[in-house]
Amino acid sequence: MPRRTPRTALDRLRTSRSLLGFLKTASVCVLVAGLLSPLTQTAASAAGATAANDYCGGQCSDILPPGENGNATLAQILLNQAFGTQPAHAEDQLGPYAGLATGYSALTDAKINTFFDDASFGVPSDQVASSEKPAGRGDVTIVRDKKTGVPHITGTTRYGTEFGAGYAAAEDRLWLMDVFRHVGRGQLTGFAGGAPANQGLEQQFYRNAPYTEADLQAQIDNAVAGNGARGQQALADVKAYLDGINAYIDASDSGRYFPGEYVLTGHKDAITNAGTIDHFKVTDLVALASVIGSLFGSGGGGEVNNAVSLLAAQQKYGVEEGTKVWESFRERNDPEAVLTVHDGESFPYGTKPADAQGEALPDAGSVTEEPLVYDRTGSAATASAKGTSADAARTTLSSARRGMSNALVVSGKHTASGHPIAVFGPQTGYFAPQLLLLQEIQGPGISARGASFAGLSMYVELGRGQDYSWSATTSGQDIIDTYAVELCQDDYHYLYHGTCTAMEKIEQKNAWKPTVADGTAAGSYTMRAWRTKYGPVAYRATVGGKKVAYPTLRSSYLHEADSIIGFQMLNDPDYVKGPKDFQSAAQHINYTFNWFYADSQHTAYYNSGDNPVRASGVDTEFPVWARPAYEWRNWNPATNTADYTPSSAHPGSVDQDYYISWNNKQAADYTTASWADGSVHRGNLLDDRVKKLVAAGGVTRTKLVQAMADAGLADLRAEDVLPKLLKVVNSSAVTDPTVAGAVNKLQAWLNAGAKRTETSAGSKTYADADAIRILDAWWPLLVKAEFEPGLGSDLYTAFTANAPIDEAPSAGHGPTGSHAGSSFQYGWWSYVDKDIRAVLGEPVQGGLARTYCGGGSLGSCRDTLTGTLKQAAGLTAAQVYPGDDQCSAGDQWCADSISHRTLGGIKHGKISWQNRPTFQQVVEYTSHR
Structure with a gap:
């Protein structure tokens, strides 16, 4: 059931003549209905105190601004736009989050939950705001707490548990989830209108992942088939989760309390309730995963830009000296770079070969980017003329692409309590509503609390289990390579293993009508991608006078769904019982992340991602010829699978004195795709502070939070x-x-x-x-x-x-x-x-x-x-x-x-600058199972 509209908003509706004048354009009866029609959730008469399966001893905290509630009725949106009124729990975590910037210097352990929320399992009986049985089910209960409105989902069956997770996700993020399933398919403008930001957003992701519906379904089939019983369980979990989402869609539609953005974008009629909100299906979640993976979990792909700057250096200084200059600015293995694994162990990956083989550098001045958009009409043509589409994309989600995450983890050997302490979290950007949502899930085989991306919350993705916590930062090692395919016959055929082969044309035609939400005129365009067996074409050029196309091949391409198994393991209390189990679970995540772990006795780190085994002599920095000799070892173009480096070759560690990460270099000889990873990096801000704390000893939660906050300013x-x-x-x-x-x-x-x-x-x-x-x-x-x-x-x-x-x-x-x-x-x-x-x-x-x-x-x-x-x-x-x-x-x-x-209809105020994760945990476990 939806949440009750705050009394203050209703009172303002009753007493404000100016608002009533405003409401005539939106229909007073509809707005009042939007405020009053939701049924109030019933307060639970009782709930457990500290959960028996919680080993954190009240010393786990987290926060996720602006607030848990990311849905709003049309009435609530209009009130917010007119008066700044906020729906319940829409921004109640924003003030504490912002307050740490000026409050951290006077912090004590007792004050930590002034700036964070208690992340203990369960809800004390006097803190229960509501309890519901979604869709009348007897096998799952969703309890929300008074302070934050976070859903605590408890199921007696696995199906019921996941049904509840889907229902709660739709309660909190239905509109956002709908936006992102359309972004992942390149269909946002047709769904939400042709605003320049929408155009730029769908273009950004379609260029990287132009999937057909068959591609999306195949990813589900392959992920299930390749993982035995866990794969079958994952599919069952996804279907139950979808059933929960769809049950909420039906309930909110019949009760007329669905998100107001559906009215503002023309999908629902505010007066008659005509129109539909489409049910979610399995392939929608793969489309969602492709967006998240592209934003946060892939590194590399800059080979053509690298080649352009190398040619410029060689033009300036000559080939030998120019190459030296280029390498010095690239800093691919800088000896002064701050490291996450700093115990001296080396993990060679992406290192410069002694004698590079197969390079296919473009002729100077010949590179052009492959066009994506064709046949613009109406507002699409106007946006193109103004050059706003790409700019709009950069100022929305692409800001999150590079604004990432940090972690500070200290071994129990150096803490006052003798237990490890961690302060960590992902930086996913600042959005309204937030891309992540908070939840607790307790059911057969699942026991976790934390954050998950909206629409992918069948499991907690970053958070805590019964006696351990985990988090991630983006690692950015290179899992994308660019190949030069020689053209034959025309610009849309290429040589594949000596045979002239047609490129596959993938198109998405989008047209939109004017909407209240964006105020733009009608328009349309077609996005067109040309796919080769080496991935979608990104650039064209000549190499030695020969016409080539440059497609990019990503190891996670066509494998966006594979990581579900790793997250399932992280949520399973019977699987993760210590640091080695944690590392084993993280190995099943094919996105490029740094993973951190802490329990009452141990800390650990592991770098995930499907790192392809490249042919001998291939330099990962530059394009190479699309020939068998330079392909990934045992690469199968039909499934985009290959040999990957073993887990032992990935940076990993257990119980190092401390770990820090702020998207810096992972370990000696491990090359990331990032430039300027050298002597001064923001990772130094954390390393310098934590190193001093460890040297002094007696580290506490307060001291580690202060180190993070101080570095963040x-x-x-x-x-x-x-x-x-x-x-x-x-x-x-x-x-x-x-x-x-x-x-x-x-x-x-x-x-x-x-x-x-x-x-x-x-x-x-x-x-x-x-x-x-x-x-x-x-x-x-x-x-x-x-x-x-x-x-x-x-x-x-x-x-x-x-x-x-x-x-x-x-x-x-x-x-x-x-x-x-x-x-x-x-x-x-x-x-x-x-x-x-x-x-x-x-x-x-x-x-x-x-x-x-x-x-x-x-x-x-x-x-x-x-x-x-x-x-x-x-x-x-x-x-x-x-x-x-x-x-x-x-x-x-x-x-x-x-x-x-x-990303929806509700707006929030600005806060003072802080350079810190969006979702963040502060944890110190007192005991272990």
Whole structure:
């Protein structure tokens, strides 16, 4: 049953004349019906206290902003748009989450649940808000707690348990789930309207996974067939989960309390209730999984861009020297990089071969991206002319693609209690509603609480079991390769093993009508993908004058559903009883993730993903010829399966003194697909702090949370690079008063800790605001002045395409876009650090092939830095923070602020910047089974 509308909203409806005037356009009777028609859930008379299967001793906490409830009726949406009224539990976790930024310094163990929620199993009887038997079933109960409204699902049968999970998911995220099953099929615009953001979103994912319905079904069949009894159980779980979703669709439709977005997009009539909400089917979940896997679980695919920048380097310096320069900027195995597995063990993967074989580098200037969209009409043609579709995609979900996750895990040897402590979680971006949902599931073979992606919540994907917790960060090792297929006959035939073979044309035709939701005119277009046996075509070029297509092959392509088995194992208390079991479960997840584990005795880490075994001599950084000699070992194009590296070759560890991860390098010799993974990385912000805690001993939950929060407010450039820059500037040699004043402000900020923090909670004004403004202005100026003269404009531009120069919180041009929270993952801080140290004559391991600042002269470098610093200091706040659709020019706090991007009808307010996971756990188990 749905939740009762908050009394405050109903009172405002009854008393506000202005609202009643507004309601005439939406129909007063419909809106009141939307408010009043849901039946109130009955409060449970009793519920268990601390669950008998909970071994955390009240020391497990979690949080997921903005709130658990992601569904809203039409009435609630209109009230929110007009007055900011929030449905119950729509944003009640946002305030505590935001409050940690100013509250962490005074944190104690007793105060942790001021900023987090109690993640104990069960709901105390005095905290039960409601209890329901979905669809009248006797084998499952959904209890929601008063504080957060999180569903606690308890089933006496496996079917009933999963039915309840599906029903609860639909209660909390039905509209979002519907959006994403359409995104995964490239059908969003036809479903939700032709807004530029919708166009960009469906194009982004269709390019990577242009699946047919048969492809989606085959993935389910293969995942089940290849996993025996567990595969059969997974299919049964999915079907029960779908039955629960569909039961809620039917109930909400007949009760007229379905999400209001269905009315705003024309799928339901607010007056007559005409129209339908389509039931979910098995292939919908595969489409959903393909979106999530593409966002968070795949690394690589940059081979063509790498080749373009390599050619630019060779054009500038010659082949030999240009290759050295390129390799130094690539930093594929930098000896100064911070590591997750830091015990000295090596895990070679993706290393540079001594003699590369089969490379198929494009001719300079010949690369073109494969067009995706054809036959634009109406608003689609308008969006194309304005160039808004791709930009819109970058500012919605693509911001989550690179804004990832972190983990801090400390062994019991170094804690005050003797039990391990973990503070960890995924950074999935900030959306309204959130992509994840919270739940507890208790039933035969399942016992877990935590977060799951909406529509895939038949199991908890990140969270806790009875006596253990687990979490993940995106790892980004390279599981995507680009092949050069030689064309024959025409542009749509290619040579496959010597035979001229036709490409497969996959099309998705989309047309949309004007909707209230997006306000755009009608339009249409066709998305067209050309598939080869080596995957969908991404680029075209010539190689040695021969016309080629460049398709990309991903090991998880056509295998989006395979990971379900690993998640099933993680939820099974009979399977996971210790760190080795946890690692075994994680091995069944084919997406590229770093997995972390903690119980009362042990910690563990494992890097997952289907890492293909490549042919000898193949360099993973560049395209290779599509020939048997260079294919993955034992690759079967019909099923896209191959030999994969064994689990022992994946970075893994048990009971290391501590683990940190912020999407940094996993282990020695293990190459990620990320550029600039070198001496300065945001992982250093965690490593430096946790290393100090471990050295001092007596680590507590409070201290580890504080380390995370402190790192989450630090400006990486200021903490790790600015001191070296100021050393070159040398304040004693500065004579210009503008530069001297800027240096003094920057040094004072450094002395105060170099944080981007408010003067006080809610002030919306930064302490050290001038110093922050100066560095924000200075960084892009100094990087360009430091490197472009030596690299030349062509190579500098090519390298910035591989690695953007900056990702400060206010840098809307960076990979995450503006107002996205996650910052400092990608940038040129390592390059600047190594180059400046070389100028200073300090030791550098894995340095750049050349010295760039001032041509290597300390005096000339000082002139470069002081000149750009003076320029930066003279820029006004309005020039540094030019404003956007959410902030006025010059509003520094607002430029940094986190905004929840709307994926539905409900909006939320901004919060102050923090660089931390979206869903986060704080755990310290006191006992074990």
